[in-house]
Amino acid sequence: MSAGRRALLAAPLLALPAAARAEEGFPSRPLRIVIPFTPAGTTDLTGRLAAERLAARLGQPVVVENRPGAGGNVGGEAVARAEPDGYTLLLTTIGTGAINFAVYGDKMPYRPGDLAAVGLLTRVPNVLMVPPSLPVQSVADLVALARQRQGGLNYGTAGIGSSPHICMELFGIETRAPLTHVPYRGSAPMLTELMAGRVEAGMDNIPSALAFVRDGKLRALATTGAARSAVLPEVPMMQEAGIAGFEATAWFGLLAPAATPRPILERLGREVDAVARDPAFRARMAELGADLPKLTPDGGSSPEAFEGFMAAERVKWAEVVRRSGARVE
Structure with missing residues (x-):
């Protein structure tokens, strides 16, 4: 067998120990x-x-x-x-x-x-919320109010491109409600502003918002999963609230x-x-x-x-x- 042929056959065998060594001792x-x-x-x-x-x-x-x-x-x-x-x-x-x-x-x-x-x-699903001071009890109420108010309503999320942001963009498409996005640098500042009523609606991941909803500091209108949330069973899904096929996780x-x-x-x-x-x-x-x-x-x-x-x-x-x-x- 030629030297070149032997080298070709040996190459895979040499590569295996090198790949194995990449994990050896990791993490140190x-x-x-x-x-x-x-x-x-x-x-x-x-x-x-x-x-x-x-x-x-x-x-x-x-x-x-x-x-x-x-x-x-x-x-x-x-x-x-x-x-x-x-x-x-x-x-x-x-x-x-x-x-x-x-x-x-x-x-x-x-x-x-x-x-x-x-x-x-x-x-994890998201949840659509409003401050208790906003006179709405349902998704239909929110859409009606947005259509009645000149300029529509503002809504907050954890930032541009976040799941809550795009969920709300989809919500606006499906309901034709006039909504303006107010992005924040994370959930915490958005939720603080929402509870204070400085934005009129908000969308966030359920874990971030759960304690505030349970304490009555925010009113949940709908969740975005394919089934009701086990931790917010009383809150309807978007699909139950009249938006057919709406699902986002x-x-x-x-x-x-x-x-x-x-x-x-x-x-x-x-x-x-x-x-x-x-x-x-x-x-x-x-x-x-x-x-x-x-x-x-x-x-x-x-x-x-x-x-x-x-x-x-x-x-x-x-x-x-x-x-x-x-x-x-």
């Missing part, structure tokens, strides 16, 4: 999860709960860093440009993983291919820089799947109205399944953005 130092929104919202809560359980599984501290701005794009870009070694991860949302690519267009600072899927942690998962070695992505993917299935994590998220990923046949997640899920979500929400004209100029 603390990891960092970048949360691209302000503290106190659903993204922050999910990220911190996941970080705590990932740290226990990996045997290394997992530090959380909030880097808000530009609808989550500041944090997303930071991770896309980070060293691709598995030690820096992004707590992605439906905005940073799907909607923003349509809303920001050419202004988007990173592309889908700049980040690699690790795994989906949880999914926010989601939260982890991404890594695109060039992260595949063995490390697979290792992290297995750990994220285990966290999503962890009884304590599931119980805490269920208390807030969230659900399991349910991407794989056994009801979990994987890097491949999450990648396919995000691709489908980008197509779905790009169409809503196109219809609504919701773009960052």
Whole structure:
């Protein structure tokens, strides 16, 4: 056998140990999860709960860093440009993983291919709310009031491109209610302004808003899931409120820089799947109205399944953005 032929046959054997070594000893130092929104919202809560359980599984501290701005794009870009070694991860949302690519267009600072899927942690519906001072008790009342008032009504969300923002754009399309978006830098400031009546309506993920609804500080009009929320069973779905086919679910998962070695992505993917299935994590998220990923046949997640899920979500929400004209100029 020629020397060249022997070299060709040996190449795959040499590559295998190199791939295996990418995971060997990982992790050997603390990891960092970048949360691209302000503290106190659903993204922050999910990220911190996941970080705590990932740290226990990996045997290394997992530090959380909030880097808000530009609808989550500041944090997303930071991770896309980070060293691709598995030690820096992004707590992605439906905005940073799907909607923003349509809303920001050419202004988007990173592309889908700049980040690699690790795994989906949880999914959660949104809730449409008003302050108790607003004289509406239902979705129909809100639409009627928006049509009666000159200039319509203002509504707040956690930011441009967020799931609540695009949900409300879809709501406006379906109801033809005149609505003006007021974006905030996260859920906490939006909810504060909504409770004070400085915006007339608001949409947010259920976990962020749940305590305020239960305390009577905000009035919930409808949720956006395919079934009534277990934590807000008295609140009708959008479909029950007269908007046929209206369904939208926010989601939260982890991404890594695109060039992260595949063995490390697979290792992290297995750990994220285990966290999503962890009884304590599931119980805490269920208390807030969230659900399991349910991407794989056994009801979990994987890097491949999450990648396919995000691709489908980008197509779905790009169409809503196109219809609504919701773009960052």
